[in-house]
Amino acid sequence: MSFQRVPGLVSIVITVYNKVPYLTDCLTSLLNQSYSNWELIVIDDASTDGSYEFVLNWLNENEPLLREAKGIYTLRLPRNSGYAGAITAGMYLAKGEYIAIQDADDLSHSERLAKQVRYMSENPHIDLLGTNYEVFEDGKPERRTPVYWLKYGSQIGKVYADGGHCICHGTVMFRGQVFDRIGGHTRRIEGAEDYEFIAKVIKPGARNVENLREVLYYYRKHQKQRSRNYFGKSQKEHGHET
Template sequence: MKGNREAGLVSVVVTNYNRADYLLECLDSILAQTYRKWELIFIDDASTDDSVAIVNEWLRRHQASLTEGQNQVILHVLPRNIGFAGAINVGFYLARGEYIAVQDSDDYSHVRRLERQVAFLQENPQIELVGTNYYAFPSETPTKRELSTWIKYGSDIRKVYGNGGHCVCHGTILFRARLFDQIGGPTRRIEGAEDYEFIAKSLNARANIENLPEALYYYRQHENQRSTKYYRRKEEKK
């Protein structure tokens, strides 16, 4: 696969476990992207709710639009629950694009998210991974949005991680797939903070990382957010 990646294609990897209530908003936000060259890889981690049925119905309803746009959608249902690190690695391995984007199944993206991030990487060949700022909102009051203030930029990113901190929202990242080919995905070594580990591992491999100050992602706060034992921030869910 390393030598067969499709130029310009963004592989959007969505992992899901029992987020049926939020899936339509998540999926619709990918379908609405102004950047049209994408594939969607949806990894369901053996959900026990109606998640798979909802995705299948969404696919049926949007089949014509997907066919017209030549957008491939892969729905991969894992036979048993393997956790975030395992699920997202399955998605990363299935990705065939030049770029890989992450999308949490209970959040949604701005319609120009992929366009802005791909353009940034094309204009900045020295950067391997780019995140964005985002709006956080309570699930029960979705119009009550607050702009994140903990995201950092430029050389401050490496400094923050060097001191054990965190300043990249994992759900917003888009990176060159060659980064995954080089270092692999997250592991289970830091339970609950696998996404943090992936950023730190990228920096340790001397990859350059940046965040866009523009809020291109909408981050849902709700009672059943994936918890973390390693790192917790009021704004961020793991």
């Protein structure tokens, strides 16, 4: 018996590792989504700062507001498995027609899910869809700046064919069937798991990935970002953002 995905359902997957200061903003931005047909899957990658307990308490406090959602699922991994292991665990739990990525230190625009679902339902050839986004310094959410490294249309496939990156991983929504077909993230390229996954989705010669030009995501810059360990302060210009 093949796995049957729930039509119209968006499975939002968040991985958390020591992100207590940012979780309220992140979770509130998802609670405020205009699109109501979603489930939330939070994977805690063996945090040591109380992140998992914080998430549980936050969800309990907001439970009356969450009753319209399809489900809230939390899983604490018994040991730190790294980003690829944590996010792939979350994808295995996802039962939605669509899977959306959300980084625990970032925020989504209230219309993000609605506009991505609408676009993908109207464009059945699109397997993966990112969005435009803005960057803000931690503590200064009102001072957001645009980015200029994203590409659109036929340019996307060309960039990835040349080893480049032009989709912000945190903004991504993709069809659950894609995960069923090719699997999730791997540890093969440490620090660039996001790049490898998107490149794996792209079909040679086909325009099956796209970015929305509208800003629907807000990326927080702070000193504890995982990507700083690999790419330094300029990681965003190279498209690495986890």
